[in-house]
Amino acid sequence: MKNALDILGIIASVAILCVLAAIAYFYLTNRTMDQTLAENLPVSTTSTEIVAEPPLTAFRRSQELLISIPNYALDRGEKLPRGQIHLPDGRIASPEVEGTDKDGSPVRFHFRGHTLSERDYIVFTPVEDLDRKEVTKIRISSNESFTAEKIFWRNRNPK
16 A cells, blocks of 8 residues: 555656646746847937847747837827828937947848837848848937837747
8 A cells, every 4th residue: 555655646747847847938938028129229320239148049930120119109000101100299210220230241021011010120131031140230310309218039939
């Protein structure tokens, strides 16, 4: 009887460890990872360069460059041409983002839209896969000046 209880205890312990390992695996591999590139950055018609340290890489299925603007709220009913945003003060801006990889080659980004999360972020995504690239610099400009409260790189696994 004691041997049967010992074996049952070992099996239960192994099962619990397997469940905890599975939870840890899914937590670590499905988590969104953000890397802050700049805070309170003035954006204007002149390109502002941001050095990415460490370089930006792809290690989840989706990569995005997000821009946070103070008091920015997307009017979901507004129909602006693609790539334009309505700044909080009423001006219409067309921000542009481009990158440079570690070899000095350009990495193109395109306006993706906005996040549908707790905040309205402006989203840019790389035009091509970054599987083997490391983006070392980001340049950002806009036809209308504004302050980017935060610019960050996001690697995530969409649901």
